[in-house]
Amino acid sequence: MFANSGKLSRKIVGMLVAFFLVATLAIGLTLMLSWQLEGVAAAINDAGSQRMRSYRIANLMARDLKEPVAARSAALQAELNLFDKVLLDLQQGDPARPLSEPRNGEVQQLLSAVDGDWRNSLRPLAQRYLAVAAAERETALDRFDSELEPFVGKINELVLAMERSYARDTNLLRTVQGLLVVLALIGTAILIRFFIRLVIRPVGVLHAGMRRMIGNDLSVRLPANSDDELGGLARGFNQMAEHLQTVHGTLEDLVAAETKSLAERNRELGILYEVTSLLSEPVPLEVLCQSFLDRIKTALGADAGAVRLYMPESQKLYLVTHEGLSEAFLKRERELNCGECLCGDVIQNGMPAVFDTINPPVGMKLGSCIREGFATATAFSIVHGKRRLGVYNLYFLQTHPVSAQEKHLLETLGKHLGVAIENQRLISREMELAVSEERNLLAQELHDSIAQGLAFLNIQVQLLQDSLKKGRAEEALQTAGQLREGVQESYDDVRELLVHFRTRVLQSDLDSAITSALEKFEGQTGIATTFEQIGVGAPLAPTDEIQIMHIIQESLSNIRKHAAARQVRLTVTRRLEGTEIEIQDDGRGFDTVNEPNVLSDRHVGLKIMRERAHRVGGECRIASEIGAGTRVTLSLPRENREGV
Numbered sequence: 001m002f003a004n005s006g007k008l009s010r011k012i013v014g015m016l017v018a019f020f021l022v023a024t025l026a027i028g029l030t031l032m033l034s035w036q037l038e039g040v041a042a043a044i045n046d047a048g049s050q051r052m053r054s055y056r057i058a059n060l061m062a063r064d065l066k067e068p069v070a071a072r073s074a075a076l077q078a079e080l081n082l083f084d085k086v087l088l089d090l091q092q093g094d095p096a097r098p099l100s101e102p103r104n105g106e107v108q109q110l111l112s113a114v115d116g117d118w119r120n121s122l123r124p125l126a127q128r129y130l131a132v133a134a135a136e137r138e139t140a141l142d143r144f145d146s147e148l149e150p151f152v153g154k155i156n157e158l159v160l161a162m163e164r165s166y167a168r169d170t171n172l173l174r175t176v177q178g179l180l181v182v183l184a185l186i187g188t189a190i191l192i193r194f195f196i197r198l199v200i201r202p203v204g205v206l207h208a209g210m211r212r213m214i215g216n217d218l219s220v221r222l223p224a225n226s227d228d229e230l231g232g233l234a235r236g237f238n239q240m241a242e243h244l245q246t247v248h249g250t251l252e253d254l255v256a257a258e259t260k261s262l263a264e265r266n267r268e269l270g271i272l273y274e275v276t277s278l279l280s281e282p283v284p285l286e287v288l289c290q291s292f293l294d295r296i297k298t299a300l301g302a303d304a305g306a307v308r309l310y311m312p313e314s315q316k317l318y319l320v321t322h323e324g325l326s327e328a329f330l331k332r333e334r335e336l337n338c339g340e341c342l343c344g345d346v347i348q349n350g351m352p353a354v355f356d357t358i359n360p361p362v363g364m365k366l367g368s369c370i371r372e373g374f375a376t377a378t379a380f381s382i383v384h385g386k387r388r389l390g391v392y393n394l395y396f397l398q399t400h401p402v403s404a405q406e407k408h409l410l411e412t413l414g415k416h417l418g419v420a421i422e423n424q425r426l427i428s429r430e431m432e433l434a435v436s437e438e439r440n441l442l443a444q445e446l447h448d449s450i451a452q453g454l455a456f457l458n459i460q461v462q463l464l465q466d467s468l469k470k471g472r473a474e475e476a477l478q479t480a481g482q483l484r485e486g487v488q489e490s491y492d493d494v495r496e497l498l499v500h501f502r503t504r505v506l507q508s509d510l511d512s513a514i515t516s517a518l519e520k521f522e523g524q525t526g527i528a529t530t531f532e533q534i535g536v537g538a539p540l541a542p543t544d545e546i547q548i549m550h551i552i553q554e555s556l557s558n559i560r561k562h563a564a565a566r567q568v569r570l571t572v573t574r575r576l577e578g579t580e581i582e583i584q585d586d587g588r589g590f591d592t593v594n595e596p597n598v599l600s601d602r603h604v605g606l607k608i609m610r611e612r613a614h615r616v617g618g619e620c621r622i623a624s625e626i627g628a629g630t631r632v633t634l635s636l637p638r639e640n641r642e643g644v
Contacts, residue, residue, distance in 0.1 A: 007228040015194055019187050030173065040166045042099040046086050047159045051152050053083050058148055061129055061141050073130060080126055087115055104165045108159040117151050120382045138485040186509070202230040208239060218245040264405070271299045285424050290321040292417055293392065297323060304396040309390040310347050317343055317391060324395070325372070332368050348381040350388060351413055353379045354402045367394065371551055376400040380410045382420035392417065454490065457483060510545045514552060514570060521556045528567045535574035544616040548581065548634065550608050551620065555583045555632045563630060565588025578637040589624045
């Protein structure tokens with residue numbers, strides 16, 4: 001159809017190039033004539049000025065004769081030199097002015113005659129006038145005057161000849177300009193006719209055809225008489241119209257098919273969304289698998305289904321949940337080995353399977369499905385990443401072909417179920433770890449408080465028994481008093497421990513929890529407390545705030561037991577670089593230099609405080625002096641709070 005494409009463009013380009021060349025030639029000729037005329041005009045002016053210059057020379061000679069002045073002689077010599085220069089310019093031309101050299105034969109002859117008379121007669125007379133004595137100058141002047149008028153007459157003839165040449169060139173320029181106008185008119189008319197015939201008229205026909213097609217007239221056809229681009233476009237238009245006319249007849253069928261396809265896709269998206277929302281709920285594993293099976297079975301119209309999980313340790317598949325299966329089927333397939341039957345084969349190779357039980361593949365045993373009366377059996381993997389977690393089945397009593405689109409959907413749902421199962425396992429492990437950590441914390445608290453107190457009471461009971469056996473009543477009474485103090489201290493530890501485990505920073509924030517703890521401490525001990533907050537900052541994570549509260553309570557417990565303080569000051573300072581908590585008492589204090597064991601890891605309470613600080617990414621420091629109290633500082637740098 002487009003074998004001759006480019007013919008129209010070549011015609012258009014050729015016409016425009018030819019028009020451009022002719023126009024350029026005409027304009028160039030006009031410019032050349034104009035430049036030549038400008039040079040002739042300058043030559044006429046210079047030739048006319050030579051007449052005046054001749055008379056000026058004669059005038060200077062006459063004035064000098066009457067009144068000799070050196071300056072007048074210099075002026076006369078300058079005029080002679082200028083006459084020579086102008087005469088030379090007339091002969092040779094001067095492109096810079098511009099001034100054209102004579103091209104006409106008559107002008108050249110007259111210019112040569114003027115040049116000969118000047119160089120052979122007039123100029124030598126003027127030079128002689130300047131060279132002779134004053135007495136002889138009058139004679140020289142007379143001779144110059146006698147030669148002047150014939151010389152000026154020749155200059156006049158020269159000027160007239162130049163004017164005639166100028167007139168001829170002017171007429172030629174006007175003729176060329178007229179021809180240029182005629183050429184422009186003829187060329188424009190040719191171009192207009194050319195474009196009308198080759199471009200405008202075919203485009204109009206094409207436009208009319210397009211309007212008819214817009215009006216649903218698909219029977220329109222355009223004449224394709226030319227073999228250029230527009231002809232090819234007309235043939236292409238005819239082919240398009242024919243194709244549209246053919247397609248229009250089956251358009252409703254295509255729309256119906258596309259509508260059906262969109263409906264199927266929407267159904268699949270609805271199933272995917274429903275199942276994904278279901279799998280995001282935090283429910284037990286069996287409930288999760290059962291709900292998944294219900295949705296899939298209903299959505300695909302299956303008669304039965306099952307979900308099986310794979311145990312790598314035993315290399316077996318175990319039935320987790322099912323629906324629509326008989327007891328005999330469940331008894332036979334409650335557990336399957338890897339590679340056994342349909343499900344075992346799928347877990348082994350990772351590929352989905354859809355089989356008709358009437359003609360099963362060679363080597364594939366589907367006895368249970370056949371006895372159950374299923375016509376179609378399917379199995380799809382439950383995966384998480386590259387891990388195969390299990391298989392889920394859909395069974396159909398009637399033959400049910402599974403399309404590639406449905407198979408892709410079922411594979412995707414298997415991946416979503418795998419993610420949900422793995423999330424449930426992770427949640428269970430996280431809960432186990434949380435319980436284990438809570439037990440460890442409980443053990444630490446019991447060890448730090450009650451266990452030590454009970455050990456002390458056990459020793460005191462043994463001492464009491466020894467005193468009673470030996471009949472030392474006074475010693476027994478003293479031991480009984482120590483036992484009473486130990487029991488009271490253990491009781492206080494139990495109460496404080498209960499406060500520890502009941503404290504949760506859930507009311508509002510850390511500051512409220514600290515205020516509540518200080519009020520309880522002051523009520524139990526009678527020690528005055530002061531709480532100061534400096535600066536503002538972002539809140540900490542709840543788990544971190546609980547650890548901080550345990551450190552604060554451990555510090556308050558140590559103050560109660562050992563400090564004998566009258567006042568406690570707690571300060572929370574929040575800065576851009578982090579948070580700092582300081583607990584200061586005015587108690588007896590201790591010597592950190594001579595008693596280094598007090599701050600060593602052998603002191604269980606202080607060790608646990610440091611461990612708690614480390615858990616939240618901070619540092620716990622203790623400073624003390626005898627008689628000056630003790631200061632506990634907990635620093636929490638900002639970089640350790642990132643990601644909280």
